[in-house]
Amino acid sequence: MPNVSSQASPPLLSDRSAAVVSATAAVVAEHAEQITARFYPRMFAEHPDLLRVFNQGNQATGEQSRALAASVVAYAVQLIDPDAPSFDHVMSRIAHKHISLGIRPEQYTIVGHHLIAAVGEVLGDAVTPEVASAWDEVYWLFATQLIAEEARLYQQAGVDPARPLRPYRVVRRIEETDDVVSLVLEPADGEGLPEIAPGQYVSVFVDLPDGGRQPRQYTVSSTALGTRLQITISRLRGTDGAPDGQVSSFLHDHVEVGDLLDVSAPAGDFVVQSSTDPLLLASAGAGITTVLPIVELIARTQPGRRVIVAHADRTAQDHALRDTVMHVGRQIDDFTSYTWYETVEKADVRSVKGYMDLSETPLGDNIQVFTCGPLPFMRHVRTTLLDRGVPASRIRYEVFGPDLWAV
Ligand SMILES: Cc1cc2nc3c(=O)[nH]c(=O)nc-3n(C[C@H](O)[C@H](O)[C@H](O)COP(=O)(O)OP(=O)(O)OC[C@H]3O[C@@H](n4cnc5c(N)ncnc54)[C@H](O)[C@@H]3O)c2cc1C
Ligand code: HEM
Structure with missing residues (x-):
């Protein structure tokens, strides 16, 4: 043949x-x-x-x-x-x-x-x-x-593959919600921070109490700190008899200010290209960690660019980084935020009860979409947007695990 x-x-x-x-x-x-x-x-x-x-x-x-x-x-x-x-x-x-x-x-x-x-x-x-x-x-x-x-x-x-990791010291812990903690990390080798494109992640290696060593990826959730980078970790609880997440539990329960972590150089291609097209950042749960750095980037470099953030979570109490995203978003001229919670308290009048529904959200022309969250959530977002005529090439996604989107 x-x-x-x-x-x-x-x-x-x-x-x-x-x-x-x-x-x-x-x-x-x-x-x-x-x-x-x-x-x-x-x-x-x-x-x-x-x-x-x-x-x-x-x-x-x-x-x-x-x-x-x-x-x-x-x-x-x-x-x-x-x-x-x-x-x-x-x-x-x-x-x-x-x-x-x-x-x-x-x-x-x-x-x-x-x-x-x-x-x-x-x-x-x-x-x-x-x-x-x-x-x-x-x-x-x-x-x-x-x-x-x-x-x-x-x-x-500028990384030698024989020495891909650098030691970082935990300089601050921020308890964002009951199940989400941010760790602010500073290089401990006297060198400066690497260049980080907002939306990128690092691999963090931890030495576990059982003697094992394990890596996990965490998005750099804020790049606004100059000499430090921040990661934000959602605690993974096992359901239906499955064990709790090994590394997220370890970072929540055992890592203190002053501890050292082995961290890779930033990696990942979930990054915003410079353009004036409006942005829709659609996230759910821990996916919010990709939203803050992108909002920070636009506020810093293109405050005239239109940004819509849409976030879904279990409740308002579980919605990590919400206030920070809103605070930074105020520096953007045309910034709109939508939230959907599975359970809504009476007092929370600004959000909608239920799952994210973008079928009516005003998007305008040439929208560029960045979505991050569980696969079923991202599939739902993509289908809704494709139905609305958004070209597939304008929808980017980030999976917080091996990419099984196409499987
Ligand atoms: C590019 C990228 C960026 C990411 N960014 C972030 C971020 O910013 N913030 C964040 O919180 N997370 C992020 N993640 C996810 C993160 O890397 C980890 O996957 C997450 O913290 C869970 O790790 P863990 O060690 O706690 O869970 P694991 O121990 O890896 O467990 C994962 C799942 O496997 C199940 N499991 C484990 N062992 C068994 C077993 N023996 N039998 C049955 N089931 C089992 C667990 O119950 C759990 O559901 C990102 C991932 C990627 C790939
Ligand atoms: C042609 C050869 C290879 C192919 C096709 C391949 C493919 C892949 C794929 C598809 C992933 C998942 C990416 C994602 O969506 O997150 C992955 C992750 C990974 N690969 Fe490879 N790989 C190759 C070679 C290697 C080699 C040589 C090593 C080194 C031992 C390696 C180590 C890893 C590790 C450690 C991960 C992360 C695993 C995890 O997070 O569970 N791979 N690779």
């Missing part, structure tokens, strides 16, 4: 492998989650040090396994199908996440070895030498592109 990649860019996959991948993509896709579910235990058994780099919550829920499977299948499909949707945003998201965790090129050999071995374990005799070689080629094309993008991002951030 001829290589069907588009004429515009040269085909990445060899003709021979393209034919094999086309013939086997469906069966690999069908078994992809089984494959990645085998891959992780294999890899951790041989490299237990990696247990301290991979989020063990995402391992327990299977979310990382699903995200990896989906990304490899989507990557293979866009190699063989010129009409497949653009893969750029997936590539960018993975590369940013990787650099925040200090992933290095040589580790791709380990991942590749265990991934291909897991394919063999699951698909058995169907994996002929040709099939193994074609999928090995897919893996290394993906890996090579990620390695190149990560090298570019490390260089841009």
